[in-house]
Amino acid sequence: MEKKNIDWSNLSFAYMKTDWRYVANYTKEAGKWDEGALVADDKIVMSEDAGVLQYAQTVFEGLKAYTTVDGRIVTFRPDLNGERLRSSAIRLEIPPLSVEQFVDSIEKVVAANAAWVPPYGTGASLYIRPYMFGISPVIGVKPADDYQYRAFTTPVGPYFKGGAKPIYVRFSDYDRAAPHGTGHIKAGLNYAMSLKPIMDAHRQGFAENVYLDPATRTKIEETGGANIIFVDGDDHLVVPKSDSILPSITRRSLVYVAEHYLGMKVEEREVFADELRKGCFKEMGLCGTAAVISPVGKVNDNGKDIEIASGMEKMGPWMTKLRETLLGIQEGTVEAPEGWIHPIL
Numbered sequence: 574m575e576k577k578n579i580d581w582s583n584l585s586f587a588y589m590k591t592d593w594r595y596v597a598n599y600t601k602e603a604g605k606w607d608e609g610a611l612v613a614d615d616k617i618v619m620s621e622d623a624g625v626l627q628y629a630q631t632v633f634e635g636l637k638a639y640t641t642v643d644g645r646i647v648t649f650r651p652d653l654n655g656e657r658l659r660s661s662a663i664r665l666e667i668p669p670l671s672v673e674q675f676v677d678s679i680e681k682v683v684a685a686n687a688a689w690v691p692p693y694g695t696g697a698s699l700y701i702r703p704y705m706f707g708i709s710p711v712i713g714v715k716p717a718d719d720y721q722y723r724a725f726t727t728p729v730g731p732y733f734k735g736g737a738k739p740i741y742v743r744f745s746d747y748d749r750a751a752p753h754g755t756g757h758i759k760a761g762l763n764y765a766m767s768l769k770p771i772m773d774a775h776r777q778g779f780a781e782n783v784y785l786d787p788a789t790r791t792k793i794e795e796t797g798g799a800n801i802i803f804v805d806g807d808d809h810l811v812v813p814k815s816d817s818i819l820p821s822i823t824r825r826s827l828v829y830v831a832e833h834y835l836g837m838k839v840e841e842r843e844v845f846a847d848e849l850r851k852g853c854f855k856e857m858g859l860c861g862t863a864a865v866i867s868p869v870g871k872v873n874d875n876g877k878d879i880e881i882a883s884g885m886e887k888m889g890p891w892m893t894k895l896r897e898t899l900l901g902i903q904e905g906t907v908e909a910p911e912g913w914i915h916p917i918l
Contacts (some may be wrong), residue, residue, distance in 0.1 A: 574918075575846065577688050581695035584730030590615055593685035594725040595678040597679045599668050601709075601718035606670055609678060611685050614682075615725065624717030626706025631761040632661035632705035632777045633757075635862050636822075638683045638726070638917060640693040640751060646918040648701070649903050651679045653822045658703065661758035666716040667705055676915070678703065683917045686726045695739060696731040732864035737896065739870030739885045740859075742796070744846065745770050745782035749797065749817075751790045753777065756817030760768030763819075767797035770880070781859065783872060796859055799867065800824040803844065804856035804891045810837050811854065813844040823860045823899075829910065830898050850874065855882035856889035866896040 597609030611682040624630045634654045641647055655675030662669040679701060683690070691697035703724040707717025747770040750756025755763055765891050770782050783801065786792040793813050802820040803811040810831040812824065831837040848854065849872060870885035871878050883889030888896070901907030902914070 579728065580689045581697045581728070584691070584697045584728055586729045586732055589727045591686045591689045591726045591728070592661055594723055595682040597670070597722045599720040599722070606668070606674065606722065609674065609722070611681055619708050620710045621712035622712055624709060624711040626810060627711055628707070628714065628799055629762040629765065630665055630667065630707035630741065631704060631716055632658060632665055632667060633702065633761060634658050634759060636679070636701050637862060638699040638701060639903055640689055640690055642693055643905055644693070645905070645916055646683065646687055646690050646914045648679055648683065648917060649824055649828065650840055650913050651676050651915050652701070653825070657692055657759060657820065657822070658705070660759055663905070664758045665760060667720055670705065670722055675703065680917055681884060682724045682726055684880050687918055689726060691728055691730050696832065697728060699726050700729045703728050704906060714790070721889070733795060737864065737868055737888050739868040739883070739888065740780035741778065741871045741873070741885070742781045742783050742869055743774060743779045743873035744875065745774070745784050747782070747784070748787040749784035749794060750787060752817070754817065756794070757819060759819060764797070767768065771797050779871050779873060787817070791847070793849065794818050799859035799861040802860055803854040804889065805854050806890065808837060810839045810891070811844060812841045814844070816840045821860060823862055826859055826899060826913070827866070827895050834898050835894055849879055852882070856892050857881050858892045861909065865895065865899055866892050868892050885893070
């Protein structure tokens, strides 16, 4: 299989159309999802009154395919993405796709676009975006009758060019999620509401917003697109816990790596903003599919800067170990726990 003629080492994190995408449809009449198929057409035709356009009835996922050190093409824990997509769909009254069909769709779309999977050592990967949405007309406020599930791919460069440099973030005055709302699912509507706060943050020189819990605004939750993790003075990994935090697959994997590979004690608990203000944490990072870990060097608290002990020059030692170990597992240079690496080719 001949790779595409692309300058893999200089890819940005942006969309590039590839050859194939997977499409499946659900109709109320059939009462089930069809078996799905690969298609070449990247265009979607729907009614102007489609449920997704009127009431934002859509959920999505994000994962990657990699070329490992021994030349295999693999994905990372796609079953967990399938489980999370099911939970998201159920919350928005979308008929859930089975985890088995989800994983099958990932296998098919990656294999069909194997020529677009970047070679090992380039720092690039094939990003996979599965999503589902209400496609039939809906004028009254109710769920759509018919739905479409799609998964497309696009080669992307490393999230960080030139290394993972610490970023400057701020506590946000906005709320990311409502109590008992949709903060725990990967719904498009959650990201739509974060667009104004993130653009405002960027205009003021911050890389991201750190959201506090919407009920009391005293506890740290997550950012608009990533979970947050800390290392405290005792070298424990501290992970904020809340019913309105998205259950990140990267965070879940890092917790395992911390305990079983690095021998760290892990505390998953409520984390108060005052702990950060008092200097209880010597390292802080944002974790997610795109970058694995983005180190945080400084947090702006309504005009007053909170300096993280690891600083703004480089990623702290524990965050570095966590990131390098998980990347090694994904790329095949570190032995993976059973079931984490899903081979495609």
